[in-house]
Amino acid sequence: MPTSPVQPFDAAQDLRDAPRAAGPRQRPKDAATLILVRAGKTPEVLMGRRAPGHVFMASKWVFPGGRIDRADFTASAATDPAPASRARLEAELPPHRARALCLTAVRETFEETGLILGRAAPPASVAGPWREFRQAGALPDLAALTYVARAITPPGRTRRFDARFFMADASALLAPEPTAGSGELDEIAWLPLEDARALDLPSITRFVLGEVAERIGATTTRPLPFVRMVRGKHLVSHD
Template sequence: MGRRAAGHVFMASKWVFPGGRIERADHHAASATDLDAQSAALLAREVTPSRARALALAAVRETFEETGLVLGRPAPAASVAGPWREFRALGALPDLASLTYVARAITPPGRTRRFDARFFMADADALMSKDQISGSGELDEIAWLPLDEARALELPSITRFVLAEVAERLETPNRPLPFVRMVAGRHVVSHE
């Protein structure tokens, strides 16, 4: 997880997961593997297969950009333009099969910043190196934390919810996917 810098307008000083929006290059970037069948099927209920792939690629890219961690498999280094250039220069292709889709959340109406986020998890063993932690500066501290310690941090409520979901999913991997949103002024969690 990482702590957002104090100067950020949105979620300043909060501990969050790496993340962000899909970029154009995420729609056509090469990958070493495809999404696992279960994650692909869950995402297919919400988006097209090409958008599902772009969501997974964005998760891998944003993790790399914000933390320096490479969720990939070795591949010949290639010259690629755009946001994937540094990732590919390390001799890696994204490993989408290592991702598990764990939750979706939509920010309540009326907030200055809104998102329709998909959350993924991956086993740390899928990283090319667990020790190469650096980042773009968006996160002023990056740390590996046990779930119990992470829950004690200053977290946005959705991050706390997703941490609880990850803990549950580690015990029950095939549990239904939670979808968190606001309906008629109340937070609703439904399961897909």
């Protein structure tokens, strides 16, 4: 059975989202993003609006996420990544870095929204950015993550990331509603897919939102899109 159609990417809008900036060429930093989905007759996704003062994507609506942290390489978890996602990640990265990026997605979502994608566990005292997560009585549930897309920020931007996008069902959350989080997002909400499409979104967020819409309820395996710039032109390949 054929897969659903692949999503179009708006290259012109991507250039308008974050114009080129003067300065030395930056290497992209590994990062991870999590798209939480509430299934139902009208599926919803969790999104947040970046505060106006941000240098990168100010006032845009995005999914929670951020760059990898050293602590993500050693953090404990309740489960391992699901075999399919693990195999795809490890085709691109060493196993320890692939696992760390899964943890990045969970940690950043907790920091920005207060939501815990995890399983109940005795509270533990640890140092560093995982402290509050572990004190809340949870361990990350990496098996709940599905690797759905990858994108590298084009050269010349004020920030560059090699971002892996993960998707997870909200049923894996220990609590269903977000809190204020760290303040990086000045508004957080569960939104129907069609309402989310109407927001001021970065082009890559809109692209991945379309990918998520195709995956909800899908019965076939979809190719994994990889968005990047090659020789000055945007390229979208599918694995």
